[in-house]
Amino acid sequence: MIAAPASGSGKTTLATGLIGALRRAGHRVAPFKVGPDYIDPGYHGLAAGRPGRNLDPVLVGAQRVVPLYRHGVRGCDLAVVEGVMGLFDGRIDENQVAPVAEGSTAQVAALLGAPVVLVVDARGHSQSLAALLHGFATFDSGIRLGGVILNRVGSERHDQVLRAACARVGLPVLGSLPRMPELEVPSRHLGLIPAVEHGSAATAAVAAMTDLVAAHVDLSAIARLAHSTATGDPWDPSDAVRAVFNATAPVATHHSNEPVHEVATPKDSTLRTATPEVATPRTVRSEDVTPEDAAPVDVPEVAAVSEAAVPAVVSGVAVPEAAVPAVASGVAVSGAAVAAVVSGVVAPRTVSPAGGQQQVGGDGDTALFAGQATESFVVPDQSQSVGAASGISHRSSESVGGPSRAFGTSRGGPVIAMAGGPAFTFGYAEHRELLVAAGAEVVVFDPLRDELPEGAAGLVLPGGFPEEHAADLAANAGLLKTVGELARRGLPIHAECAGLLYLTRSLDGHAMAGVLDADAEFGPRLTLGYRDAVALADSVLWRAGERVRGHEFHRTRLIAAGTAPAAWGWHGSQGERVREGSLITRVHASYLHTHPAGNPLATARFVTATEQYAGHHVVP
Incomplete structure (x- = not known):
């Protein structure tokens, strides 16, 4: 589970690049997004070569999250789930007493029994990062932080200071990404511009994210960490x-x-x-x-695309402009299809005849x-x-x-x-x-x-x-x-x-x-x-x-x-x-x-x- 303390930390860049880098390393990766977001899964799908899927307890019910996850991971050996907003952010309920909000990344991580990798925007952080990490690691005992990825690190010295802060609270650093402003281009009024509208530019952006993560993240450590305790039958549309x-x-x-x-x-x-x-x-x-x-939704923080348009896979939607095959809900299509x-x-x-619900x-x-x-x-x-x-x-x-x-x-x-x-x-x-x-x-x-x-x-x-x-x-x-x-x-x-x-x-x-x-x-x-x-x-x-x-x-x-x-x-x-x-x-x-x-x-x-x-x- 790829999470963050807050929106704007770089989850989408990291998750998309991680999916692409793991796929490049020979893994079959199932991509997911927490919440109702349609746009991020498009970039995930480009990186994975298969449709990105959503896991949203609010819209489908918590009881369906694990079956939908198990349906989506069929044929894969790893899954990468991008969270929504901050780790514990979800649907706002004035009467909420539990630390895990409905629809939050934390809720989905707990349902899947998956370790959480926390992506931290390093800008402005120094030794006090240890206190922030300690809070996230201990706020809810049902959530297990497996490590930290430092994003937008300013220099080698900055990296050293932040790694020391992580060590103080016993959290391994799984990656450290330098600042790459060229990956952060303007977005539209609803967040990222869908990958399908950018075609070849989106494909190039995903490749750049993949290169960045492959060079600065310990992929072997991520693969070893990946594990889900979720069991049960997969969701099946025919059933x-x-x-x-x-x-x-x-x-x-x-x-x-x-x-x-x-x-x-x-x-x-x-x-x-x-x-x-x-x-x-x-x-x-x-x-x-x-x-x-x-409740607010996550307006993704990174739009790494420009203005061209060729094939793209977006939440199972393939819209090619040229005769290039694309994956769409598991079906390859080409040409203008x-x-x-x-x-x-x-x-x-529904109301039952007995007078109840x-x-x-x-x-x-x-x-x-x-x-x-x-x-x-x-x-x-x-x-x-x-x-x-x-x-x-x-x-x-x-x-x-x-x-x-x-x-x-x-x-x-x-x-x-x-x-x-x-x-x-x-x-x-x-x-x-x-x-x-x-x-x-x-x-x-x-x-x-x-x-x-x-x-x-x-x-x-x-x-x-x-x-x-x-x-x-x-x-x-x-x-x-x-x-x-x-x-x-x-x-x-x-x-x-x-x-x-x-x-x-x-x-x-x-x-x-x-x-x-x-x-x-x-x-x-x-x-x-x-x-x-x-x-x-x-x-x-x-x-x-x-x-x-x-x-x-x-x-x-x-x-x-x-x-x-x-x-x-x-x-x-x-x-x-x-x-x-x-x-x-x-x-x-x-x-x-x-x-x-x-x-x-x-x-x-x-x-x-x-x-x-x-x-x-x-x-x-």
Whole structure:
């Protein structure tokens, strides 16, 4: 685990260079990043030659961190995990009593049973470094510091003084890097500029980081130190999808004249039965959501790239400009082809017919709703048809995993188009894996220059930096028109952040798809933090009342947002009510980033929606 006392210490440079140097030395290295960051894993992926992955206990639940880690290390003999912010920094909780904050590097290190290598920015440090190291080494007995790497050391004498300070507290110095200002070039408003947008320049920067670490870090000592006590089965996308379908297998057909449960959103969250004449879409109000605790995220400290652009591997997204193979979620692609992954879901809470709360997944809150009740929503009696309530279609009542559904294969399944390229670089590798496991064929395309893939029955528009490419996106007018027309015909669309912007009427004055009755512009301030959100209405991904842990990370804002139903509701850090996102036909568009591994149910629902669309439309 590569950690630091604070942000800006050089974790990204060190971790990326270490991954590359260990790979150059003959190791097969699995790269990881703690937290929701999409950008650092792109540089990790370039260095490792395989997709970088995220380990975020807040978004996926602490119980899934080890399985996801073991999934990501398959075929490797070493893993390098870059931490987030300072070692003990995580989600801010005013009631926290434990020293390890949720989502912190320390929490993940403890879950993995991995030693921590502390990267210290040596500028301004002398003998007092010993006191700082002593504090970090003794603050939490569950965290084991394996050594120190000194970064930005000013001179040979400076190095000697710092090594003596480390020796006073019994911590070995595993490396000492000189100051290299040429590696620290300006970054963008959300941190590092994604590697995919820099291509050959990013590749050259990663090579420079690799050279630096190889020359100044004891790689043999690092390899000897590396060890994880984590055990258990790896996460498997096919197993995750199979579990979803087994859990939602229908017991009996639900008819409109059978009882449904009307779940009120009052203080007592009591249940009462009702028999509506027609099953209507379920909604809840944003007043009835649990307040969220916003937390900062690590804005990476080093951007070691310049302005060229050739192949890059970014969180499983390969976007080559020339015919050079790239690794994308384990698949080599070349030429103008791209392969991408995007975001997903976190475990919902659903109300059980018995009047309590059924925890389908996740790791946190116990209250379904908080606040005063003003409206209720209706859910079918799950004892009659869990499948109907979940939004999962079933071809027969046979046991799932048998002849009625093949897991882990996309042959013959619906085609889901996934946006990639320089404008859509934010995604998690597990999303594509889950879509494929649920039976979809995922085809990645670049909205800057491509048409919609032939036969697309669904569209995933992940996050990224469309504001940096608005003119070029607008220039591909044929694609924008196609997306707008298909959205109005009911094409299932999952759009997050950059995807939301793509679906607006305009972005910074450039015409977009016009699916949403809104315009977007670059804003005056950064919006970021974790959110405890509640789905306010049914959609192709979520059911009203389901809880989601997500993350916002954007500098744009919507203006003239129209009257479409909101997707999410939550309470802001000051208690203010927030309604966010838009639901139109089968479009789910939001600024909120979610992680698919937290709960594959939403991904399975989306694939089911694309199957239904393909069955009723002549797909283009």
